Amino acid sequence: MTILHEWPLVFFTLTVQLAVGLHLALLAAMGPLRSGVPAGKANPWSNRPSLLVGLLMAVALTISLLHLGTPFNAVHTLSNLDDSWLSREILAALVFLGLWGLGFWLGSRPGVAPWKVRALAWAAAVAGIALVGAMARIYMVPARPLWDHWLTAAGFFLTALLLGAVGVAAWAEHLSASGSASPVRVFLPGGAFLAAGLAAALGQVAVTLTHPVTVEMTASAAGGSSLATARLLLLLCGAVLLVVPLVRSSLPGGSPLRAEKPGRWAAAALLFLGASEVVGRMLFYAAGTVDSF
Amino acid sequence: MSAPLGFHLDASACIGCRTCVIACNSKNGLPVGRHYRRVVEYGGGSWIPDPEDPTLMAPSGLFAYCLSISCMHCEDPACMAACPTEAIRKRPDGVVLIDSARCAGCRYCEWACPYGALSFDPSTGRMTKCDLCVDLMDAGEEPWCVTSCVTRALEVGPLDELRAEHGSLDALAPLPPGDQTRPGLVITPHRHGQPAGEGSGRSSNPERDLR
Numbered sequence: 440m441t442i443l444h445e446w447p448l449v450f451f452t453l454t455v456q457l458a459v460g461l462h463l464a465l466l467a468a469m470g471p472l473r474s475g476v477p478a479g480k481a482n483p484w485s486n487r488p489s490l491l492v493g494l495l496m497a498v499a500l501t502i503s504l505l506h507l508g509t510p511f512n513a514v515h516t517l518s519n520l521d522d523s524w525l526s527r528e529i530l531a532a533l534v535f536l537g538l539w540g541l542g543f544w545l546g547s548r549p550g551v552a553p554w555k556v557r558a559l560a561w562a563a564a565v566a567g568i569a570l571v572g573a574m575a576r577i578y579m580v581p582a583r584p585l586w587d588h589w590l591t592a593a594g595f596f597l598t599a600l601l602l603g604a605v606g607v608a609a610w611a612e613h614l615s616a617s618g619s620a621s622p623v624r625v626f627l628p629g630g631a632f633l634a635a636g637l638a639a640a641l642g643q644v645a646v647t648l649t650h651p652v653t654v655e656m657t658a659s660a661a662g663g664s665s666l667a668t669a670r671l672l673l674l675l676c677g678a679v680l681l682v683v684p685l686v687r688s689s690l691p692g693g694s695p696l697r698a699e700k701p702g703r704w705a706a707a708a709l710l711f712l713g714a715s716e717v718v719g720r721m722l723f724y725a726a727g728t729v730d731s732f
Numbered sequence: 733m734s735a736p737l738g739f740h741l742d743a744s745a746c747i748g749c750r751t752c753v754i755a756c757n758s759k760n761g762l763p764v765g766r767h768y769r770r771v772v773e774y775g776g777g778s779w780i781p782d783p784e785d786p787t788l789m790a791p792s793g794l795f796a797y798c799l800s801i802s803c804m805h806c807e808d809p810a811c812m813a814a815c816p817t818e819a820i821r822k823r824p825d826g827v828v829l830i831d832s833a834r835c836a837g838c839r840y841c842e843w844a845c846p847y848g849a850l851s852f853d854p855s856t857g858r859m860t861k862c863d864l865c866v867d868l869m870d871a872g873e874e875p876w877c878v879t880s881c882v883t884r885a886l887e888v889g890p891l892d893e894l895r896a897e898h899g900s901l902d903a904l905a906p907l908p909p910g911d912q913t914r915p916g917l918v919i920t921p922h923r924h925g926q927p928a929g930e931g932s933g934r935s936s937n938p939e940r941d942l943r
Binding site: 507 | 837854
């Protein structure tokens with residue numbers, strides 16, 4: 440089994456899904472229905488977590504070039520939008536990045552109507568969802584039966600939800616703290632993102648256990664069982680780290696066990712969950728080197 | 733020849749000698765480990781205690797046959813649909829070719845092809861595959877795999893003529909069913925040939941072992 444054969448694609452797909460998930464979670468966090476910001480303040484959309492979305496996409500697109508045998512011919516990769524899901528994925532990535540960038544730039548300028556920034560953020564969100572969907576369809580080809588399953592798409596979307604929600608949960612305290620540069624009250628409490636991350640983690644456990652890649656690679660490939668086991672253990676560790684602050688946050692205000700810094704638990708969970716996603720994606724790509732005959 | 737071209741493989745005649753593989757590698761200057769044509773060895777069955785003498789083992793449904801395969805120059809090429817740069821084109825005569833000037837070496841076509849026909853050339857960073865020896869075909873000659881075959885198991889010609897003479901079977905286990913990409917292939921089955929998608933055997937030499 441070739442584990443690191445497609446490492447650029449491992450990190451490209453994960454970075455894109457993290458960026459899209461972060462953008463969607465921030466959209467939920469920033470209050471998409473808010474009606475205005477204090478006069479003289481920059482739009483809250485233009486803040487450090489949102490900047491991370493753009494940086495991640497730039498890194499992802501750079502990494503994707505490392506996968507190409509002839510990167511200079513990447514200029515032709517939008518030529519087959521009619522049939523190629525790879526062309527469509529690249530277009531969606533550029534549209535997502537462009538809409539995010541335009542919204543971020545406008546949001547950094549005082550006096551810009553907030554509805555314009557929100558509209559661009561929503562449009563970018565739609566492009567991001569299309570991007571993850573196109574990314575999944577690339578792998579769902581009949582010639583690769585281990586990949587050609589709806590669980591591939593489910594796993595990709597759960598990755599985005601998982602990393603994005605937990606990422607925002609790790610940052611929620613900074614987003615809502617008084618004295619922060621951002622004047623925005625977090626639309627949803629940080630606990631909502633912990634819960635969403637936990638649901639996504641449990642969803643990934645279910646996907647991992649039932650995906651044809653896992654079933655086949657644990658049965659036939661040396662090292663497949665080890666990778667799958669590592670993937671699940673890291674997922675479960677991350678899930679436990681999300682459960683603890685959720686439980687402690689529900690305790691009464693005077694309880695000595697009540698969690699004061701749930702973001703730290705979310706940050707720790709993010710490390711385990713991120714590692715789990717890397718291992719899971721390595722197993723996914725290793726399955727691609729298995730011949731159909 | 734202007735009609736869509738294809739291969740005829742007489743699986744009942746193929747002995748798996750790989751002369752076709754060597755000839756193809758020689759003509760295209762391929763290094764060890766890369767192939768445009770390969771021979772799949774497919775077999776199955778088992779050994780069971782002989783009912784008449786349990787101390788001996790007897791064959792039970794044993795079978796084996798070879799399939800010499802390359803790019804199928806499909807009527808609906810999955811590689812062409814997958815390629816984001818439109819580097820893969822199909823000529824009017826059915827030959828599927830790669831335009832190396834446009835190929836970015838993303839290898840998506842390699843994933844999309846059900847026959848494992850495409851090969852990445854690390855020295856150029858581009859994809860390559862069987863081109864049906866178009867340089868020879870355009871000069872009125874035949875591909876080297878066809879001319880070198882010692883049992884005359886391989887034949888090339890207009891698909892409609894091949895189908896009229898040899899039937900319309902275009903797949904045999906372990907190859908995928910022909911309705912995926914409609915390969916430019918006509919097969920005369922081996923007497924133990926199993927239908928595509930319903931094979932009970934396994935390949936004894938998966939492609940990865942050839943790399």
